[in-house]
Amino acid sequence: MMANPFEQEKAVEIAWCPGCGNFGILRALKEALFELGYEPHQVVLVSGIGQAAKLPHYLNANVFNGLHGRSVPVAFAIKTVRPELLVVAESGDGCMYGEGGNHFLHAIRRNPDLTVIVHDNQVYGLTKGQASPTSEEGFVSKVQAMGNFSTPFNPLSIAIAQDASFVARGFSGDVEGLKKILKEALSWKGFALVDVLQPCVSFNRVNTYGWYKERVYYLGEDHDPSNRLQAFERSLEWGERIPLGIFYTHLRPTYGEKLYTQIPRSHLLYQGMLSQEGIAREFQRLM
């Protein structure tokens, strides 16, 4: 069997805690990219800040590790300028839904051909345990000392409400299942959200591997991802039973496809300064 080219020869020291849910996501992503036949130079991973955002450093690919919450605008521009590259934006729930919430909403509106992977552990790990946008009500931390008062952000419901092109949820405790979802998402043409339930072994004592294993199940044959209302209904399910899988799909033209009807895609890559004829034409217009 051929070696996975996304595995690093000279491994970078991984800064995650032992047992961290991020390891499952890293494995699933590496394998998904390999099994889909990509080579590292064809892939750009864009991330924000936080423990999850370090993931691109732990595999072989092009990397833009930017600012907290800002991975999506960066990824959008890279993909639109270079549509031949596979672009993945990945980061944690604080990064994507907290600081990057506005960008998340507007990216859905634009529908660029991106895969967005969110390591959703319902806590801020790197800053040591504050509530995140997806923390449950009552979650206690040093900051939310009396319990979190706010209603958690529901990324799936919001994405479906905004008619996102592809909406899915995975669980990092089931690498095989997650890989399957990631392969679908990476192959999808349009904005694909994969919210990954990912236990934080250091700061989230509630949503543990065991807690998830008791609750998660995959959406069955009876679920029709093209049925938006049904998808919305399933996205509200949270508690005793937590569904995983592809909730919603709606294939529609991507931002790039619309743009390239006006501008040849090859033009967006810098080709040199404007020609003398172009300059002369512009001068003529000014006269």
Add this chain to the structure above:
Amino acid sequence: MVDWSIKVGGAAGQGVQTVSEILALMLKRSGYYVFSLEDYQSRIRGGHTFTHIRLSDEPVWAAKKYLDLLVCLDPLTHGLHRHEVKERGFILGSFVPVGDASNSHHFITIDFEKEAIQLGNKVFANMVAVGAISAILGLAPELSEAYIEEVFAKKGKEVVEKNKLAFRRGRELVGIDPVLPQKGSIKSDHAPQFLLDGNQALGLGALFAGCTFYSAYPMTPSTGIMNFLASRAKEYGIMVEQAEDEIAAINMALGASYAGARAMTGTSGGGFCLMVEGLGLAAMTEVPIVVVDGQRPGPSTGLPTRTSQADLLFVVHAGHDEFPRFVFAPRDPQDAINVVRRAFYLTEKYQVPAIILSDQYLADAKVSYRNLELEEIPDFLIQVSDSSEYCRYALTPSGISPRVIPGGRALVVVDSDEHDECGHLTEDLGVRIAMHEKRMKKWEAMKKEMRMPFYAEGKDMTLIGWGSNWGVLQEVRKELRAEGIDAGFVHFNELWPLPFGLREFLVRLPLPVVVENNYRGQFADLLERETKFSFPVRITRYDGRPFLVDELRERVKEVLHDGQSV
């Protein structure tokens, strides 16, 4: 020499801009040099708005306070600006009170709207006004009518004819002999060919530089750049994205630049505040970017439609920790074209951000030129690489690492965290020092790139300015010299880093007077800090309006008289 100042005023939505735009272009066509300056409020209809138009048979770069002709589209204009009209100057409009006591003015009473209605629609009121103004000035009617045909051709023959009728009606009603010598009928080799404003010019500069990506959030006064590039997007293949906010705008531009586009973003000071995080990202990742800050008064939202030069110290220092960047401030629209081209070249050569300080005055003022000259600027092409050894931040003696874009087998890894030579994040303090020194090391070479300021000698005193004050300072110098004061003039359009050898240059200047549109004299402060040479005499204006030629000349003379700072 012909040197006329006209002011057209009215409520927003009444057509002040239409009248002045058509008039400015007609004047240019007729062989005059034109300078026109908009003054408007942050509202869509109502309020008070006006345009200064100055025309001359020599190049003009700034507005004057005292008027030869005031055109009133509403009564408020008459009330507010009547006192600016020179003795024996003209006031045109329907609101001129009959038997006004100040009979030192010529009144020409025409009810533009009433005349237009008689022609079928009040929309023709503006053309009646244009006709009347052209008769007062004595513009050749054939040239003006040919221009009307061009402008309205798309709207059909009937619209063309109606506008011509309105224009002729305006001319007929004036009933005086033209006050200026007939121009235009003679084809002059010295007549201006181009008329453009700063935003158009900034857009043109980007277009000529091969900019392929522009993202911005609309903000006065830089929205015009986005409008211009959007108007050329399809023809030249430029992606123009209206971002959800300025943070997204700069991050998009950085993503595009990383991917291999030539990327620019534009905003005003408030938006630049939001972009500062991204500016630091550009510095840390060493991804090239050009950012335009169209200055307006603040802090906060301030005066959205007015002008200012008060973001200088902010943009020079913006961002946490320390990193080098270029800061430019174009002197006028022609210069703006070249400054943008140079900014693109330098941001790519040094892989540091380049900031262009524009302002509302530069952005909106229209200036006419005989020729537009393009400076020779080297092209800069980046490529993909197949080297498996490639490291984005390879240490080199200059601090500049070879840059490639993704797509080749060489992986391009960039990081906002401190990183090693291959772009991977690190907490190794030795690597940190090496990387920080690598970035800072570019500074010395960047300083060598910077040009000495423009200098025109004078024995008695020296006016010093930067950015859009070029024009007014140049004209003030000319007027002072005409009065026997041998004034010199120093102008900076490359602000940061300051070039080597500046102190030696500055110490030789007789009586330097720094002129700026901010409270403290920020550039003077910066010069003092960097050159250890002090500039005690400063003239500042910070009410949101630009310096006018005659006003500034008087203030300079006061300073010379008192010998102290004002």
